[in-house]
Amino acid sequence: MKIDERHLIQLAAVVKTGGVTEGAALLGLAQPAVSRTLSMLEKRLGEPLFVRGRRPLQPTTFGLALAEHGFVMLAASRKASDLVESFRVGKSGVVRVGGTPFFMDGLIAGICAEFQSSHPDVRIDQSYGYFPDLRAALKADQIDLAICPIDILDEGSGLEFQQILPGRNVVACRVTHPLLLKRRPQPSHLLEYPWVAPPPGSPLLADLRALLLSFGATELKIRYSGGSLMAVINYLKTADALTIMPHSVVFAQRKDKSITALPITIPHPERALAILSRVDAHRSPAVDQFATFVRSGFESLRHLIKRHEEAVVWGL
Amino acid sequence: MKIDERHLIQLAAVVKTGGVTEGAALLGLAQPAVSRTLSMLEKRLGEPLFVRGRRPLQPTTFGLALAEHGFVMLAASRKASDLVESFRVGKSGVVRVGGTPFFMDGLIAGICAEFQSSHPDVRIDQSYGYFPDLRAALKADQIDLAICPIDILDEGSGLEFQQILPGRNVVACRVTHPLLLKRRPQPSHLLEYPWVAPPPGSPLLADLRALLLSFGATELKIRYSGGSLMAVINYLKTADALTIMPHSVVFAQRKDKSITALPITIPHPERALAILSRVDAHRSPAVDQFATFVRSGFESLRHLIKRHEEAVVWGL
DNA sequence: AAGATACTATAACGGATCGTTATGAAGATC
DNA sequence: GATCTTCATAACGATCCGTTATAGTATCTT
Numbered sequence A, B: 001m002k003i004d005e006r007h008l009i010q011l012a013a014v015v016k017t018g019g020v021t022e023g024a025a026l027l028g029l030a031q032p033a034v035s036r037t038l039s040m041l042e043k044r045l046g047e048p049l050f051v052r053g054r055r056p057l058q059p060t061t062f063g064l065a066l067a068e069h070g071f072v073m074l075a076a077s078r079k080a081s082d083l084v085e086s087f088r089v090g091k092s093g094v095v096r097v098g099g100t101p102f103f104m105d106g107l108i109a110g111i112c113a114e115f116q117s118s119h120p121d122v123r124i125d126q127s128y129g130y131f132p133d134l135r136a137a138l139k140a141d142q143i144d145l146a147i148c149p150i151d152i153l154d155e156g157s158g159l160e161f162q163q164i165l166p167g168r169n170v171v172a173c174r175v176t177h178p179l180l181l182k183r184r185p186q187p188s189h190l191l192e193y194p195w196v197a198p199p200p201g202s203p204l205l206a207d208l209r210a211l212l213l214s215f216g217a218t219e220l221k222i223r224y225s226g227g228s229l230m231a232v233i234n235y236l237k238t239a240d241a242l243t244i245m246p247h248s249v250v251f252a253q254r255k256d257k258s259i260t261a262l263p264i265t266i267p268h269p270e271r272a273l274a275i276l277s278r279v280d281a282h283r284s285p286a287v288d289q290f291a292t293f294v295r296s297g298f299e300s301l302r303h304l305i306k307r308h309e310e311a312v313v314w315g316l
Numbered sequence C: 001a002a003g004a005t006a007c008t009a010t011a012a013c014g015g016a017t018c019g020t021t022a023t024g025a026a027g028a029t030c
Numbered sequence D: 001g002a003t004c005t006t007c008a009t010a011a012c013g014a015t016c017c018g019t020t021a022t023a024g025t026a027t028c029t030t
Helices: A005-017 A018-025 A030-045 A061-088 A101-118 A131-139 A205-216 A230-236 A246-250 A284-312 B005-017 B018-025 B032-044 B061-088 B100-116 B131-139 B203-214 B230-236 B247-254 B285-311
Strands: A092-099 A121-130 A145-151 A160-168 A169-174 A195-197 A222-225 A242-246 A260-261 A270-278 B092-099 B121-126 B145-149 B159-168 B169-174 B195-197 B222-225 B242-246 B257-263 B271-276
Touching: A005 A018, A005 A030, A005 A061, A005 A169, A005 B005, A005 B061, A018 A030, A018 B230, A030 B061, A061 A092, A061 A121, A061 A284, A061 B032, A061 B061, A061 B092, A092 A101, A092 A131, A092 A284, A092 B061, A101 A121, A101 A145, A101 A222, A101 A230, A101 A242, A101 A246, A101 A284, A121 A284, A131 A145, A131 A160, A131 A270, A145 A284, A160 A284, A169 A205, A169 A230, A169 A246, A195 A205, A195 A230, A195 B092, A205 A242, A230 A242, A230 A260, A242 A246, A246 A260, A246 A284, A270 A284, A270 B131, B005 B018, B005 B032, B061 B092, B092 B100, B092 B131, B092 B271, B092 B285, B100 B121, B100 B145, B100 B230, B100 B242, B100 B247, B100 B285, B121 B285, B131 B145, B131 B159, B145 B285, B159 B285, B169 B230, B169 B247, B195 B203, B203 B242, B230 B242, B230 B257, B242 B247, B247 B257, B247 B285, B271 B285
Parallel strands: A092 A121, A092 A145, A195 A222, A195 A242, B092 B121, B092 B145, B195 B222, B195 B242
Antiparallel strands: A145 A270, A160 A270, A169 A242, A169 A260, B145 B271, B159 B271, B169 B242, B169 B257
16 A cells, blocks of 8 residues: 655654654644644554554554654655755756866866865866867757857857956976076077977967967977876976966966966967856856856956066066 | 655656656656656756756756655655555564463464464564453553453453363373373372462462362362473473363473373363453454464364364373 | 657646644643 | 643645646657
8 A cells, every 4th residue: 555655754753753743843734734644544554553642642563663664754855855955055966067178287176176175065077178179068068167268259159258367378487497597588599499289279289389480480399299287297397398378377386386487478369268158058056156166266366366476576 | 945755756766767657657647747747846946857858868967866865765655555565464563462371381372483484574472461460451452362261250341252262171290190090090099199280360270279179178289389381391290290271281282292181070160261352442454363363273273182082082 | 851659748627635724622730 | 620732623725736638859760
């Protein structure tokens, strides 16, 4: 015989609290409701669930056995409610975020860790990609957010762009690089050193091409390419090579004192780091929370960079 | 946010089966019912539970997490249904049975074991007592059944008597007792041996008094009293003492070949072994099953005794 | 690629039941 | 034994639940 799960829960509540009134209160119901439920159950089952006229109400062996199952349900119901609640406020769920490798490795991974210190039950599924892939992934609903540099003229119909950092590049090298000793390194000096290329497909690679050609290079002297951010940094730490990187990525590495930016201004691309999302997509609270967290993280990073530049005279 | 447990179960069923139609079938519902439930849930939660347009239906991370709790409820619900079902057919529950010590020890305990070989989930709470106590216990709803010898004139208003065996007593002794060698032992011979008294308060004790006095004894030569059935049997096995016992109890011990009945007829009391129960009480199916089992057990015992008496000429 | 098929979503409806307030009955406590 | 708390019953309104009928959509087949 099937028993309404709600009735089992009411039974459990009454058994737990030892009274119809208290049990009803526990469930936020009026007393007659659960009283009727119990009467109905006893009539239906043809078996008393409580010994009559005892206070506190004492369950029958049978009633207790049934209530045990009710306890399970009550607990499961509570857990489900908690889950929903934590989900609604963005405290649980999944965030699928894709981004360009350097930003992800250099900045976002750390931000994810910070985010999860306040949202431990939010899982973050990260993936790599460049703008075309990310745009496709967004539209296919494979990721919730994309964090990548976008060109002004990038086509992004149906996508929402939230700019979070200007797309400024710098030339990076190790802190012991000889060029850092010069007062005012000239662009032509740059061509004297080997270069490390950003990953193929990245906007940075195009930037590097344009940069070197503008400096008068007839061909690219690429010594190393294809490495991740960590590979590039480790390469740079061991050789006097140069590479091009987003300023923010280099800035984030300042604590390590292994690489830094050359005090030379290079043409900045018409590009900005942005958070992309589908404009028509449903965004779970967790995704919203994460996006705002990333935005505020970059906001403070921008201020940090500003103050840093004011403090140390840039190029000294 | 509280979620209707029924909805969680429906969600679980759909996740489990991978389809709305199959999930509805699993619960014995029509498809539109659970379809509406899902739509309503998604609207209420503001969060998709399934990825749209995929077959088999694939739950969202969130939907799956919620469904997990639904699984728990589904399982608990099934278990509760099974419990009710087994209870309804008397396959589970509790039987509280009280009875006189000798019958309980000598006959009922074994019958209980037999009963439970077919009803393993029925718990039997046994207690001892004589008629007045048992009647009180029945009326106070402390026991469901009483098994005891009752006098014809016992007052039992509100109680139902089901006679299961005539109340015939025999004189018991060990199988090596010298009186068994006599062709026709006379009542007077009985007085030459020490007697073991049944427990105080038992009808047997009154029977013993009456018997001995009718045999011309001026006083009772009681050597041992107060022991349980096992104590009495062990005493008898070690001495040529005599005692009075219900025939059925002695009969049940025949396998042990340690005690037997003297081939002497003694006046049988106006008494019968009966199953007592409150006439107005609710009896659970398990109690009913047990009562009928006991009745049928004694029924076959009665036939057994009859055939046994026809086979071995009684008194040889 | 287009029809066929199967599954899901929506609409409309009848009815069960759930929860409420009001009130009476029964224990428990002093 | 009187009072107070608690449980049971009655009446009622409304939610919502499950049903049938039907339209829309995705998958499969040839």
